[in-house]
Amino acid sequence: MKIKGLWWKALTVLLMLYTLVGGLLLDVPRLVILNETIRNLYFHVPMWFGMVIMLATSAVYSIKYLKNPLTKNDDYAVEFANAGILFGILGMVSGMIWAKFTWGAYWSGDPKQNAAAVGLLIYFAYAILRGVFEDEQQRNRISAIFNIFAFAAFIPLIFILPRLTDSLHPGNGGNPGFNAYDLDSKLRLVFYPSVIAWTLLGVWVVDVKTRWRKLHAVKTEQMLATS
Numbered sequence: 001m002k003i004k005g006l007w008w009k010a011l012t013v014l015l016m017l018y019t020l021v022g023g024l025l026l027d028v029p030r031l032v033i034l035n036e037t038i039r040n041l042y043f044h045v046p047m048w049f050g051m052v053i054m055l056a057t058s059a060v061y062s063i064k065y066l067k068n069p070l071t072k073n074d075d076y077a078v079e080f081a082n083a084g085i086l087f088g089i090l091g092m093v094s095g096m097i098w099a100k101f102t103w104g105a106y107w108s109g110d111p112k113q114n115a116a117a118v119g120l121l122i123y124f125a126y127a128i129l130r131g132v133f134e135d136e137q138q139r140n141r142i143s144a145i146f147n148i149f150a151f152a153a154f155i156p157l158i159f160i161l162p163r164l165t166d167s168l169h170p171g172n173g174g175n176p177g178f179n180a181y182d183l184d185s186k187l188r189l190v191f192y193p194s195v196i197a198w199t200l201l202g203v204w205v206v207d208v209k210t211r212w213r214k215l216h217a218v219k220t221e222q223m224l225a226t227s
Helices: 007-025 035-042 044-067 071-102 111-129 136-164 186-226
Strands: none
Touching: 007 035, 007 186, 035 044, 035 071, 035 186, 044 071, 044 136, 044 186, 071 111, 071 136, 071 186, 111 136
8 A cells, every 4th residue: 555755744744733733722612521621532533533444454455465465465454453553552541541531530341441442452362363373374364364353343342332332432322422512613623634644644654664564574585595
């Protein structure tokens, strides 16, 4: 997955700067209980959006690898999954801090918190699985299959199951979502650019990591050829 030119990297930097400055300084609606913590909407939620996009792209490349077992397809599958895991951890931590100020505890056993934790554990298992096999083709093939099923399980865990029971999260368990009571566009001015910024940042990380993998592979081949 290559995006030619530097324009998208420059756009990533500009959008991230806008998110940081706008998220911390622009006016936000004064909502009951949330108050100034609503600013975390610009960071916590876009991280999770980015996570889902990264993991979905990873699953697509795993499917591509099973159809066409090229090393680059496996590299992209792995690094998009790693980026998704990173965003998931950041989203979990930022969510726990937000929960402390609004719900009174870092971890309250909320269904969505629990489901997200289980989902991340599944992807931790994916990362561990890749280190089990010594044969490269066997590792790539089995981990690709696991990755596809991991994503298929992850989506119901975080989007469907929490909606079937009571939840403290907005938009779940009968609680209104932000759109229900945010009638102005103050949040949207920063929220949507933030989603794009975090997603592009994830792509940038993947681009760097896959380039490093290619260089490492070339260096290893050269060492083997000279030994």
